[in-house]
Amino acid sequence: MTVVSPPPRVPAAATRTAVPFARDLARHGDRLAVVAGTERWTYRELAQRVAATAVRLGGGRKLVLVSGANDAAQLVTYLAALAAGHVALLVPPAQAGAVAAAYDPDAVLSGGELDVRRPESAHDLHPELALLMPTSGSTGSPKLARLSHENLQANAESIVESLGIQDTDRAVTTLPLHYVYGLSVVNTHLLRGAAVVLTDHSVADACFWDLFKAEGGTTLAGVPHTFDLLDRVGFAGMRLPRLRSVTQAGGRLSPAQVVRYAELGRRGGWDFVVMYGQTEATARMAYLPPALAAEHPSTVGVAIPGGSFSLAPVPEATAPGVGEVVYEGPNVMLGYATSPADLALGRTVTALRTGDLARRTPDGLIEIVGRRSRFVKIAGLRIDLDHVEAELSGPGRTVRCTGADGELLVAVSTDPDAVRREIVERYRLPAHAVTVAVVSELPRLANGKVDQPALAALVRAATPAPAAPADEPGPLPERLRALYAELLGRPDATLDSTFVGLGGDSLSYVELSIRLEEALGAVPANWHVTPIRALAAGSADAVRVRWWARRVETTAALRALAIVCVVATHAGLFTLQGGAHVLVAAAGFNFARFRLTGADRLTRLRQQAVSLARVVVPSVAWIGAVVALTDQYGPLNVVLLNGLFGSPTWTSDWHFWFVEVLVYILVVLAALLALPPVDRLERRFPFALPVALLGFGLLGRYEVLDRGVPHTMPVFWLFAFGWAAARASRWWQRLALTAVLALTVPGFFGNSARELAIVAGIALLLWCATVPCPAPLQRAVSVLASASLYIYLTHWQVYPRLVDVHPALAVAASLGAGALLWWLASRATALAGVMRQAGRDRSRR
Template sequence: MTVLPDLIPGTTSVPFAHGLAAHGDRTAVITADGLVSYAELAARVDATARRLGRERRLVLLVGANTVDALVVHLAALAAGHPVLLVPGDHPEAVQSLIDAYDPDVVAYPEGGQWLLDERREVSAHELHPDLALLLSTSGSTGSPKLVRLSHENLQANAESIAEYLDIRDTDRAATTLPLHYCYGLSVIHSHLLRGAALVLTGLSVSDTCFWELFRTTRATTFAGVPYTFDLLDRVGFATMELPHLRYVTQAGGRLAPERVSRYAAQGRAAGWEFFVMYGQTEATARMAYLPPELAETRPEAAGVAIPGGSFRLRPLPEFSAPDTGELVYAGPNVMLGYALGPQDLGLGRTVEELHTGDIARRTPDGLYEIIGRRSRFVKILGLRIDPGQVEAMLARHGVTALCTGDDDTLTVAATDTATGASSDAHRIRRLVTGACGLPPRAVQVHVLAELPRLASGKPDYRAIRAMSHPAPAPAPAPEDLCALYALILDRPRQEVTPDRSFVSLGGDSLSYVEMSIRLEQRLGHLPADWHTTPIRDLRSPGREAPSRKRTLETGVALRAIAIFCIVGSHIHVFGIKGGAHLLLALAGYNFARFHLTTAERRERLRRVWVGIGRVALPSMAWIGFVMLLNDDYTLANLLLLDSVFGPEGSKTGMHFWFIEALVYVLIAAVALLSLPVVDRAERRFPYALPLTIAAIGLLPRYDLLGLPDRTQIPDAITVFWLFALGWAAAKSSSARQRLVVTVAAVATVLGFFPGDPGREAIVIATFALLVWVPTLPSRRRVNQVAGLLANSSLYIYLTHWQIFPLIDGFSRHLAFLVALLFGIGYAAASTRLMRMLPSLPARIRAGGSLGAWRSRFSSYPTVRTPSLPRSGCDRHSMTTGLKQGSG
């Protein structure tokens, strides 16, 4: 199916957008939800084009790396509606452009769906017939200055890129860059042109989830800006096995020649090509490329003009060297011109060739090298920033400032105010990083009594630029997110940089709960994939007061409910059982989520052993303390061996069966993963392996091995399958896989508690909730209470056996409340004690001290996001992005 040519009579459109159906049943888009064929994509594009109507209208599209956003974009291009693409992660920029251009239609996400807000049936603007796309020239500051691109621009640039990259219909490109960024958009256009597939995701290359998705989908290419390659160095890209990778592209700013050479050599050794490219939004993304065979020997060069384009050098008085001047580009991809407001949307071509503002020289072998810049625009970490727009943005916030920068740093000089220089500097840095998408380390703020001026009264930008120096940036404010991460995770402040994420910093299960609650209080919202999101990308949704409505992650809710029900059942306040078995499944879920990363085998095993210690050691410490007060427990309890050597008939010996079972199961998991063959199998078959282990675990569950009655053997043997099912749930990457895990849970839990169908129903229902429902509607106070219970669950479980008997004879309900409060207080006291001892050696703090345990043992059940295919990779983030006993 294809958009009918008479949809808007007399209007041209982009051929590759309305010719999608020609590629038939080939895969067009791959997401965590599944595959979309070209035929299916064409049908959706056609339906949306018809929805947009027969009258040309200006469509503002809030950019996102999702199928819905892609469909709206292609539908508008195919039907001839001009598209204004805006950054979806900057609400202020979106609103600024809505105010400036008054679009006829606004397409945006809300409540998990994409909405078309049709503000009028007929456009309020005069729209030139050639106008196809409007892109910002200044990043995400909401500047009204836009680049006007034609249908021919988009088609010509896509064809040129596809030609020199030799894009094939078998290629699969991972979207490492956002849709609203011209470089990222050109990746989409050029691959759709050739009938190739897009692996549509909003994940960063710093996330293990991205690489799991990359391998699983057999992706062949990805694109990066210079900052992308900083992240690649940190995540060990050079040692990754990516058998289907065919080529890597780089643009968006200058990559140091030595790094170009290194990546080119790395690609040559691994069998993939490295393309370094040069472009600007005004040329629909790309103007030059460096042939990969020259990348090792000529890494300093921008290369040659792309097919169909050409360069010339305009002489400049200040540059007398031969073959040096301002680089000027001509080609069919050069923009129509700029738009400063809606009155310019009716203009035709006002630009014939593009004066890039870059100083270049032509070498004897015909290559071009960029040696400087004329414009005030700067590219920092691959982001093009207009300092003038940053100044205007700060002015809107009541800050008088001057701004300039280079390829590494944006420098802001602002006047002092009565609130104090230090607080102003941190506030200004937050405003700038939030508006521009830069990490704090790339923004230097200087608060001065007076702004530097020349004798003429004009700003002295040279003096401001000189303020940037290699000295460390000012210490972060107490409210800085990096400081919060360092506090919660007990990490040295210098280790917590904006590029790190919760998972990469070694965050584990109970610290996840505390961190999620604190982050939601700070941000006013909590992204579903925040645990794998770099700190620099966590931003408040806007300046508005946060809504009182909240969501509570299902894992937090279930953990809080489980410990609540366990204690209440033991005190006989009510009889809701099954919580401990749910916690075992959650333990498996978190084991997969936090420990089965792309780290090498020894590092994996080390982290799991630390996790086991954080379960066992605080338990042994509490049991040992109680043994000093009474004789309820034996040495077997202290050593967590009661289920093996404990005396039969003991009424108190089985109090800690759950702890013992969890420790044994984790040790068994470590033993398995210590085998190289199993480690390799887990990396290659992340979903199939835990299902296989669960099947093996069902042998003792159904008494198929001739073992003694399950009351006579350690409980870990008979409940191991629950842990493995939770592990498999975390690795489920599709609805089909989640359905298989759910059916397996239903089939195997039934009959596990003879004569107690209510307990079986509770375990099944909560497990299904964990697998299928990522979040629950909530309120701020509910989140706080749930967070306290979940975060303190280990200490509540450990202490309630000794606390409630002290009050039980007086009031069961009071005993219930006191047992919960005592456990919460004990957890809080332990946490505070640890934070008062910052001088303890890091090794002691990480491995053995009571404070370091802080109820944060790695594999104990934790917060859940939507089903994760690997290494904490949830479905949502891939698209922008659980003994039988008395418990």
């Protein structure tokens, strides 16, 4: 570029709308201002070049598109536009053509050459408008943030104050000038009279560090990707004696990395400053004082001088204390521009709604926890992509998520099958909606952020088509998948699905386990958490068990036996009481096994809600139908509240006490486990917590607490006992529970036979995972156990009508009627699942 000395005068009309730090460069005199390749300019020399370029731009106010590398031409043209009162439009080179076509700039800097297209502007430019910056990623015509003269000056002044930038500092550019964070580094150092070293070298390039050391770099700025590169090149071991501060913004750095770099800074004598900002706030809005980084690594700190934060309630913010971050300050943009006509607008934004979700810590620091736009909706569930990334990433495994409603696309560094299974099971998503692929190198924009559209394309391209021969399962895996889909009502089941992940519970566990044994010969003890693919693969090693040596899962056998005893006792065929109380313990056992999984808290709660609905819906439907057709029960029975508000005297209204007790217990436990501290307590002490609840329940059993409601509080201890039994992984734990069982059941009913039956049933649950069951009986056990709830509900209306004919007929009819109703309900559930899936498929098309 041509050097003019002395500098030409800039028209007075323009200087009145100039940005002060760009207009007053000469006041820093002969201090070093810019190092650009072999050129070294003082502030006086930089001011001369800026003034000369301002003259070339001409009078009036023009829209000046500036695009290029981190070089002298881009910097000087940008400063000239600000100093002469023009409007600068900074864009990456890849977007320059599309943006120029959309906004028709009056002057264009491209390839180092300045082209002034017209003597007068073709646009109506608002007097306060100084800078336009793109806000989106790699789209051809991005939405622009309209930034004012005050925005630029105020933000630069606030950052200088926050970071304590000195006139002796030297910043080596690690980020492009068309990225607002990189531009902010330049603005702040020029405001203070410090030096800027221009380079396009990456921090992964040895040439960068040669330059940094040779020029005595004191300031380093980076986005999260920058710090990944620093780790690769051994930054921790570098000797950088003049380094004074390292700043981080442009995305969330993991707390572990924050702590590590804070410690590196402490040892190396430099400050590590986490910052937070957006283009709409002219770069930066918050900073974390270096002294707080190690103690509060998950926060972004406090507002910069002159700014303030508030948290606004939004639907996506479901956790206590979380809201959308709203920022106010003199650096908040005028508003957005989406077309040239918008350049005439004045201020349309006063408070910036950032789209980020955050909470305020007790120390007053802002902690970003997610982003509103980083949500996708799948199968009716809102999935927080940032949360998924944070939960699944770890040592040796990087996870990045993108997608759209109905589709979750995940890029991983390793083990895609395991990640996919974990996502499906933890978040209860249909497996067909989750695509996971290994991506060796994440695509990034010029600002270092992940290019989301490019990432989505890479994941799709890296995922083999489902019908590819190499991935097509053999007949057995597909038969098993179809079996899961049919019995669980989940047509979206895939070969990577598990029983628990598909929402299976105790009602479907028995039938599926027996059907699997018929198909495989034997099933492993942990089959309910094993992917279908792995079950099929392991079938080759399964030993075929002869029919007389077959075994069935203990809870299934107990449920089948207990419901038969309940019906037979009521019908007078024989008397063996205690079956309902064994069922209470079995319910606690299955609650722990199927509902207290390793999934996150919200997923657990959804699973508990589904489990509760599978009890409540058929119960209310059946009792409601009986009440509508007869006068046998009352309204309290229909809403399952007889146990709370009904007569304390035993009447026919108490027929459904078992269902009511189970519902009450499940509701209370869901409410408790919805509390994060209780959820964490259960995960940390999976055996101790139910033991503590068992102790609490015994207070009701021994009437230390007022009974209050018959048949409810006194049996909670049995549910807690079953829960503890499921969590008892060591022999001494089972032995201790057996002792408690033997000491507490006797005397409860005053009926030795009944108490012995309860002790024997629960002890069997505690010590034996399976019991012998010849193959001809397995199908009957499966049906009776699966249909036990329906049998219990319906037998009150069936056996009284047949007991006078013969008690055995009454029992058989009761069991058959309940089993038939269960079969119809199961088929209806499966059909509903198919219809829901078909609806989702149509909506995607």
